[in-house]
């Protein structure tokens with residue numbers, strides 16, 4: 001039986017995600033922005049929370065952990081990180097570890113840059129990538145704790161996943177990301193198509209997530225920092241991809 005994935009808004013622009021295994025009835029929440037909407041979604045579906053898979057220590061991803069763990073006795077899985085910034089952790093994971101959610105398997109990729117502890121979860125059989133604040137649709141996270149080469153390496157780790165994998169990211173930032181990306185690649189046909197789609201979805205009050213990784217590879221300028229045309233658009237011909245990526249990130253920060 002295939003896994004079921006539900007997405008719902010949390011806080012101002014976060015997404016909550018539930019991944020449910022019909023075979024074992026296990027259910028994982030990817031991060032826990034706040035408890036109430038996650039408890040409501042569980043109630044709506046008639047599912048019981050067994051696991052929280054945490055991506056990084058920012059408050060808008062861990063704020064609901066304590067209440068959810070207390071109310072459901074679920075297991076909390078979090079990045080291996082000595083700082084202890086994430087409360088109530090039962091299992092710490094690192095690159096290459098595989099987490100079981102019932103009979104579902106989630107592979108851990110370390111994707112530092114936004115924070116040093118940031119990890120992403122890949123459900124290979126479900127063709128689903130949960131990248132939180134590393135990779136957004138047509139964008140990427142701000143680089144708060146790492147540096148640009150580190151974040152670029154993390155994006156490359158995600159970019160090698162197959163085109164038919166779906167990206168589930170931490171925030172609904174797509175419209176603003178599209179606006180910025182068009183300033184760099186106004187003639188990118190895949191980006192223009194995505195811009196139309198995003199405008200249509202947002203006008204209808206619908207999420208722009210999930211999105212296909214294959215589409216992101218064509219339309220997300222942050223995944224295209226090693227395209228000569230992107231370097232040229234930034235007047236950085238001959239610069240390294242990490243430098244091009246850094247310039248993109250700086251411009252986005254100021255946009």
Ligand code: ZN
Pocket residue numbers: 056058061114133
């Ligand atoms: Zn964050």
Ligand code: FE
Pocket residue numbers: 058060061133170171
């Ligand atoms: Fe966030």
